[in-house]
Amino acid sequence: MQLEAKNIGFRYEGGPWLFRGLNITIASGEIVGLVGPSGLGKTTLCRILSGYQQPLEGSVTLNGSAIARQTYHPVQLVFQHPEQAVNPRWKMRKVLNESWQPDPKLLELLGIDKEWLNRYPSELSGGELQRFCVARALGPQTRFLIADEMTTMLDAITQAQIWHAVLERCAHSEVGILVVSHDAALVKRLCQRVIDLREIGTPS
Numbered sequence: 641m642q643l644e645a646k647n648i649g650f651r652y653e654g655g656p657w658l659f660r661g662l663n664i665t666i667a668s669g670e671i672v673g674l675v676g677p678s679g680l681g682k683t684t685l686c687r688i689l690s691g692y693q694q695p696l697e698g699s700v701t702l703n704g705s706a707i708a709r710q711t712y713h714p715v716q717l718v719f720q721h722p723e724q725a726v727n728p729r730w731k732m733r734k735v736l737n738e739s740w741q742p743d744p745k746l747l748e749l750l751g752i753d754k755e756w757l758n759r760y761p762s763e764l765s766g767g768e769l770q771r772f773c774v775a776r777a778l779g780p781q782t783r784f785l786i787a788d789e790m791t792t793m794l795d796a797i798t799q800a801q802i803w804h805a806v807l808e809r810c811a812h813s814e815v816g817i818l819v820v821s822h823d824a825a826l827v828k829r830l831c832q833r834v835i836d837l838r839e840i841g842t843p844s
Protein backbone atom coordinates (compact mmCIF):
# COMPACT_ATOMS: atom_id res chain seq x y z
CA MET A 641 0.00 0.00 0.00
CA GLN A 642 1.18 3.53 -0.80
CA LEU A 643 0.33 6.94 0.57
CA GLU A 644 0.99 9.38 -2.21
CA ALA A 645 0.88 13.16 -2.38
CA LYS A 646 1.06 14.20 -6.01
CA ASN A 647 1.82 17.70 -7.25
CA ILE A 648 0.37 19.28 -4.17
CA GLY A 649 0.42 22.98 -3.55
CA PHE A 650 -0.76 25.01 -0.58
CA ARG A 651 -0.86 28.59 0.66
CA TYR A 652 -2.80 30.16 3.49
CA GLU A 653 -5.13 32.95 2.46
CA GLY A 654 -3.11 36.06 1.64
CA GLY A 655 0.19 34.25 2.27
CA PRO A 656 2.89 32.98 -0.09
CA TRP A 657 2.87 29.46 -1.48
CA LEU A 658 4.41 27.16 1.13
CA PHE A 659 4.99 24.50 -1.51
CA ARG A 660 3.93 23.68 -5.05
CA GLY A 661 4.36 20.62 -7.22
CA LEU A 662 5.29 18.64 -4.13
CA ASN A 663 5.49 14.87 -4.45
CA ILE A 664 5.93 12.43 -1.61
CA THR A 665 5.29 8.71 -1.43
CA ILE A 666 5.43 6.45 1.62
CA ALA A 667 5.01 2.70 1.40
CA SER A 668 3.53 0.35 4.00
CA GLY A 669 6.01 -0.48 6.72
CA GLU A 670 8.37 2.32 5.71
CA ILE A 671 9.69 4.82 8.26
CA VAL A 672 10.45 8.12 6.55
CA GLY A 673 11.82 11.30 8.10
CA LEU A 674 10.68 14.80 7.10
CA VAL A 675 12.96 17.67 8.06
CA GLY A 676 13.29 21.35 7.22
CA PRO A 677 13.61 24.69 8.93
CA SER A 678 10.86 26.17 11.05
CA GLY A 679 7.97 27.78 9.19
CA LEU A 680 8.53 26.01 5.88
CA GLY A 681 5.27 24.06 6.04
CA LYS A 682 5.98 20.67 7.62
CA THR A 683 2.96 20.79 9.92
CA THR A 684 0.78 22.02 7.07
CA LEU A 685 1.94 19.10 4.93
CA CYS A 686 1.18 16.70 7.79
CA ARG A 687 -2.33 18.11 8.08
CA ILE A 688 -2.84 17.67 4.34
CA LEU A 689 -1.56 14.07 4.36
CA SER A 690 -3.89 13.17 7.21
CA GLY A 691 -6.94 14.86 5.70
CA TYR A 692 -7.32 17.78 8.13
CA GLN A 693 -6.58 20.24 5.34
CA GLN A 694 -7.26 20.04 1.61
CA PRO A 695 -4.45 20.96 -0.78
CA LEU A 696 -5.21 23.82 -3.17
CA GLU A 697 -3.49 21.89 -5.94
CA GLY A 698 -2.79 18.21 -6.44
CA SER A 699 -4.08 15.17 -4.58
CA VAL A 700 -3.44 12.78 -1.73
CA THR A 701 -4.28 9.16 -2.44
CA LEU A 702 -4.03 5.75 -0.86
CA ASN A 703 -3.14 3.14 -3.46
CA GLY A 704 -4.25 5.58 -6.13
CA SER A 705 -7.71 6.21 -4.66
CA ALA A 706 -9.04 9.27 -2.87
CA ILE A 707 -9.41 8.80 0.89
CA ALA A 708 -12.99 8.72 2.17
CA ARG A 709 -13.58 11.51 4.65
CA GLN A 710 -16.54 10.26 6.64
CA THR A 711 -14.99 7.09 8.01
CA TYR A 712 -12.04 6.31 10.31
CA HIS A 713 -9.13 7.98 8.56
CA PRO A 714 -6.43 5.45 7.60
CA VAL A 715 -3.80 8.19 7.89
CA GLN A 716 -3.62 9.18 11.54
CA LEU A 717 -1.90 12.31 12.81
CA VAL A 718 -0.31 12.69 16.23
CA PHE A 719 1.11 16.13 16.87
CA GLN A 720 3.11 17.91 19.49
CA HIS A 721 0.33 19.21 21.73
CA PRO A 722 -1.87 16.39 23.09
CA GLU A 723 -3.93 18.82 25.17
CA GLN A 724 -5.22 20.31 21.89
CA ALA A 725 -6.12 16.89 20.51
CA VAL A 726 -8.53 15.73 23.21
CA ASN A 727 -11.92 16.85 24.43
CA PRO A 728 -11.24 18.51 27.82
CA ARG A 729 -14.71 17.57 29.05
CA TRP A 730 -14.27 13.84 28.48
CA LYS A 731 -12.64 11.45 30.92
CA MET A 732 -9.68 9.57 29.48
CA ARG A 733 -11.62 6.30 29.14
CA LYS A 734 -13.95 8.00 26.66
CA VAL A 735 -11.07 9.78 24.91
CA LEU A 736 -9.22 6.49 24.53
CA ASN A 737 -12.18 4.59 23.14
CA GLU A 738 -13.35 7.36 20.82
CA SER A 739 -12.55 5.50 17.60
CA TRP A 740 -11.56 1.98 18.68
CA GLN A 741 -10.93 -0.03 21.86
CA PRO A 742 -7.18 -0.30 22.36
CA ASP A 743 -6.17 -3.70 23.75
CA PRO A 744 -4.59 -4.07 27.23
CA LYS A 745 -1.26 -5.08 25.69
CA LEU A 746 -0.98 -1.80 23.81
CA LEU A 747 -1.88 0.15 26.95
CA GLU A 748 0.83 -1.73 28.83
CA LEU A 749 3.36 -1.17 26.06
CA LEU A 750 2.61 2.56 26.19
CA GLY A 751 2.78 2.62 29.98
CA ILE A 752 -0.81 3.78 30.39
CA ASP A 753 -1.87 3.38 34.03
CA LYS A 754 -5.46 2.11 34.44
CA GLU A 755 -6.00 4.71 37.12
CA TRP A 756 -5.57 7.48 34.54
CA LEU A 757 -8.70 6.29 32.70
CA ASN A 758 -10.91 7.93 35.33
CA ARG A 759 -9.22 11.30 35.07
CA TYR A 760 -9.84 14.34 32.89
CA PRO A 761 -7.11 15.49 30.45
CA SER A 762 -6.22 18.42 32.70
CA GLU A 763 -5.36 15.91 35.45
CA LEU A 764 -2.58 14.29 33.39
CA SER A 765 0.90 15.39 32.40
CA GLY A 766 1.74 16.10 28.77
CA GLY A 767 3.62 12.80 28.50
CA GLU A 768 0.76 10.82 30.04
CA LEU A 769 -1.73 12.49 27.72
CA GLN A 770 0.41 11.88 24.65
CA ARG A 771 0.43 8.14 25.38
CA PHE A 772 -3.36 8.19 25.02
CA CYS A 773 -3.18 10.10 21.74
CA VAL A 774 -0.73 7.54 20.38
CA ALA A 775 -2.89 4.59 21.49
CA ARG A 776 -5.93 6.22 19.92
CA ALA A 777 -4.08 6.63 16.60
CA LEU A 778 -2.97 3.01 16.35
CA GLY A 779 -6.31 1.41 15.55
CA PRO A 780 -6.51 -1.67 13.32
CA GLN A 781 -7.57 0.45 10.34
CA THR A 782 -4.57 2.76 10.57
CA ARG A 783 -2.33 2.33 7.53
CA PHE A 784 -0.05 5.35 8.01
CA LEU A 785 0.97 7.34 11.06
CA ILE A 786 2.08 10.96 10.74
CA ALA A 787 4.15 11.81 13.79
CA ASP A 788 4.57 15.59 13.80
CA GLU A 789 7.03 16.39 16.61
CA MET A 790 5.18 13.66 18.51
CA THR A 791 7.67 13.31 21.36
CA THR A 792 9.39 16.70 21.21
CA MET A 793 8.03 17.93 24.53
CA LEU A 794 8.79 14.74 26.41
CA ASP A 795 11.74 13.56 28.49
CA ALA A 796 14.13 11.00 27.02
CA ILE A 797 12.66 8.01 28.88
CA THR A 798 9.07 8.76 27.89
CA GLN A 799 10.20 9.47 24.34
CA ALA A 800 11.98 6.12 24.13
CA GLN A 801 9.03 4.23 25.62
CA ILE A 802 6.52 5.77 23.22
CA TRP A 803 8.70 5.15 20.16
CA HIS A 804 9.39 1.59 21.24
CA ALA A 805 5.64 0.93 21.45
CA VAL A 806 4.92 2.66 18.14
CA LEU A 807 7.67 0.84 16.26
CA GLU A 808 6.59 -2.52 17.63
CA ARG A 809 2.93 -2.01 16.73
CA CYS A 810 3.59 -0.46 13.34
CA ALA A 811 6.09 -3.15 12.33
CA HIS A 812 3.57 -5.82 13.23
CA SER A 813 0.80 -4.33 11.08
CA GLU A 814 3.08 -2.79 8.41
CA VAL A 815 1.95 0.75 9.17
CA GLY A 816 4.09 3.32 7.37
CA ILE A 817 5.34 6.23 9.48
CA LEU A 818 6.32 9.80 8.65
CA VAL A 819 8.54 11.20 11.39
CA VAL A 820 8.65 15.00 11.46
CA SER A 821 11.23 16.31 13.87
CA HIS A 822 13.92 18.91 14.45
CA ASP A 823 15.81 16.25 16.42
CA ALA A 824 18.35 15.06 13.84
CA ALA A 825 19.57 12.21 16.06
CA LEU A 826 16.04 10.86 16.50
CA VAL A 827 15.34 11.03 12.77
CA LYS A 828 18.62 9.31 11.95
CA ARG A 829 17.97 6.57 14.49
CA LEU A 830 14.39 5.83 13.42
CA CYS A 831 14.18 6.44 9.70
CA GLN A 832 15.13 4.40 6.68
CA ARG A 833 15.23 7.54 4.52
CA VAL A 834 14.91 11.25 5.15
CA ILE A 835 13.22 13.90 3.01
CA ASP A 836 14.19 17.57 3.29
CA LEU A 837 11.19 19.80 2.59
CA ARG A 838 13.56 22.34 1.00
CA GLU A 839 14.33 19.80 -1.69
CA ILE A 840 10.79 18.71 -2.56
CA GLY A 841 8.70 21.85 -2.12
CA THR A 842 9.28 24.47 -4.82
CA PRO A 843 7.44 27.67 -3.92
CA SER A 844 7.19 30.20 -6.72
Ligand SMILES: Nc1ncnc2c1ncn2[C@@H]1O[C@H](COP(=O)(O)OP(=O)(O)OP(=O)(O)O)[C@@H](O)[C@H]1O
Nearest residue numbers: 652653655658676677678679680681682683684685
Ligand atom coordinates in the same frame (compact mmCIF):
# COMPACT_ATOMS: atom_id res chain seq x y z
N1 LIG B 1 -3.81 28.83 9.98
C1 LIG B 1 -2.83 29.54 9.42
N2 LIG B 1 -3.11 30.72 8.78
C2 LIG B 1 -2.13 31.44 8.19
N3 LIG B 1 -0.83 31.09 8.18
C3 LIG B 1 -0.49 29.94 8.79
C4 LIG B 1 -1.47 29.12 9.44
N4 LIG B 1 -0.83 28.03 9.98
C5 LIG B 1 0.47 28.18 9.66
N5 LIG B 1 0.69 29.32 8.96
C6 LIG B 1 1.97 29.80 8.42
O1 LIG B 1 2.40 28.87 7.46
C7 LIG B 1 3.80 28.70 7.55
C8 LIG B 1 4.12 27.20 7.72
O2 LIG B 1 3.66 26.77 8.99
P1 LIG B 1 3.90 25.27 9.50
O3 LIG B 1 3.41 25.20 10.91
O4 LIG B 1 3.32 24.35 8.51
O5 LIG B 1 5.50 25.19 9.44
P2 LIG B 1 6.52 24.14 10.08
O6 LIG B 1 7.54 23.85 9.05
O7 LIG B 1 5.76 22.98 10.63
O8 LIG B 1 7.15 24.98 11.27
P3 LIG B 1 7.80 24.44 12.67
O9 LIG B 1 8.99 23.63 12.30
O10 LIG B 1 8.13 25.74 13.37
O11 LIG B 1 6.72 23.68 13.38
C9 LIG B 1 4.30 29.57 8.69
O12 LIG B 1 4.83 30.74 8.14
C10 LIG B 1 3.04 29.85 9.49
O13 LIG B 1 3.11 31.11 10.09
